[in-house]
Amino acid sequence: MSKKRTVSVPLGPYHPLFEEPEFFNLYCDGERVVDVEWKAGYNHRGIEKLSEGKHWDQVIFLVERICGICSTSHPFAYVNAVENLAGIEIPDRVRYIRSLVGELERIHSHLLWLGLAGHFLGYNTVFMWAWKYREPILDLFEEISGSRQNYAMMKIGGVRRDIPIAKIPLIEKSIADLSPKLEMLSSAILDDPVLSARLKGVGILSKEDISLFGAIGPVARASGVAIDVRKDFPYAAYGMVDWKVITREEGDVLAKAMVRLEECMESIHIIRQCLLGLKRVPEGNIGVEVRDIPGGEGIGRHEAPRGECFHYVKSDGSNQPVRHKIRAPSFMNVPTFMASCVGHTLSDVTIILAGVDPCYCCTERMIRLFDLQRHSLSVSDSSLLERSRQKTRSIAAQLGRKKVWK
Amino acid sequence: MKEKKLFIDSIKKSFGRNFLIEKESSGRWYISLKKGQLREVVSFLLKEKGFRFSTASAVDLLHAFEILYHFSADREGIFLSLRLSLKRERPSIPSLSNLLPCALFIEREMRELMGIFFEGHPDKKNLLLPDDWPKGNYPLRKP
Secondary structure (H helix, E strand, C coil): CCHHHCEEEEECCCCCCCCCCCEEEEEEECCEEEEEEEECCCCCCCHHHHHCCCCHHHHHHHHHCCCCCCCCHHHHHHHHHHHHHHCCCCCHHHHHHHHHHHHHHHHHHHHHHHHHHHHHCCCHHHHHHHHHHHHHHHHHHHHHHCCCCCCCCEECCEECCCCCHHHHHHHHHHHHHHHHHHHHHHHHHHHCHHHHHHHCCCCCCCHHHHHHHCCCHHHHHCCCCCCCHHHHCCCCCCCCCCCCCCCCCCCCHHHHHHHHHHHHHHHHHHHHHHHHHHHHCCCCCCECCCCCCCCEEEEEEEEECCEEEEEEEEECCCCCEEEEEEECHHHHHHHHHHHHCCCCEHHHHHHHHHHCCCCHHHHCCCCCCEECCCCEECCCHHHHHHHHHHHHHHHHHHCCCCCCCC | CHHHHHHHHHHHHHHHHHCEEEECCCCEEEEEECHHHHHHHHHHHHHCCCCEEEEEEEEECCCEEEEEEEEEECCCCEEEEEEEEEECCCCEEECCCCCCCCHHHHHHHHHHHHCCEEECCCCCCCCCCCCCCCCCCCCCCCC
């Protein structure tokens, strides 16, 4: 069907439904969506370029700030990449601490998504529950690292803070308290007829779609594709603990929600084993000293809450990376809208788009351009604001509207 | 370990001696390719060997560009990168987008930020940069 005969419904770039800037142009025939266009870049900050100007240790703090939700995923993948490049072996205590932080993050990130999904559907009780149960996890982070977000736990060759034996009971208690609440949440969602009606059979992705779009993480696992970097290429403590990859066969939004909830339970299982491991290995051995990073290239991956987070670093033997490529999981998961949205009604598209748990902070990493001839920023902060306004106007004009707000 | 070796051997066998498969100490594998071989090798890796396209990355080496296509065989636990070198002046390479829809977006990103052109890519619009971004200005290239 030609696009001319359809009505276009813009979603974004700033839309009350989305928590981040993104723009989807939905081409609709009546209520039914026939085509979707994606435009990103509204939140691009140039992190890959910035990274080329920082030394190896500083980059950790930079990539930590890519995303506010999964703020340990990028440092985790980055230290994996640098350790891969330099051939560094890390002590067992470091492995346990890294996995523990990674899994606590998975729980809070999945609960955050679940709350938002409930909110998108107009089911605010789920939102209240999920975010309430997420809070003790953030308190735990504060106890472990001193910060509820941006924990700064990762370091090349180790971690920056130890988890003393004295703090283990506190973590055990929080985790034990969370377990029954997650079970309650799962059964509440499964039993609720309204939620089932909204989520079952909506936005189905087949196994073929998953391999065509290269989708990863819970999106792939909800369609029965059992891929998980933690299992397939074990790193940190994931090869040392017993756990299973959660999959579902249905591929709809409900399956994605259930995969995420069950993964929270599995994370609790991993955390318990990491705590046991921490009790076994001596306190204080939290890293090896790394002096020089040799030339070469390294690839590091971490199974972030949204899927495989990929970092590639290239070194020429100096103290800065020559190239640092970051591929966040949402970059692969968002394009699945091409398969999952088309054919659905407008009202379902929002939850389908939200179903992949898109994270635009991660997907976008903007550039600051420096004009070498004039020694000035060719895109200054004030011109960015003007650009932003111009862009809104030009989008409005493209869509045939004279004014942005009527 | 033995299974991994068999798997790599089966890839080697299919292509004879035209390809250099090297193993790095870190357990990753590389194949150095020429531009013309790219599509054939990628479609073999995807269809015959069940590889998953992870992403692609480009590096500005000043005298040339290097593109790495990263593939992951998750069941076998093998990570393979295809390495290609492109000349500095108007670098171009065949697009993989009709083999792999997921390459659509990473190719657009590389075109915008690195200035590498993908022959046969259906979408010429900017994905990340503003539409009025100055032409010929590629932020990730080295000065």
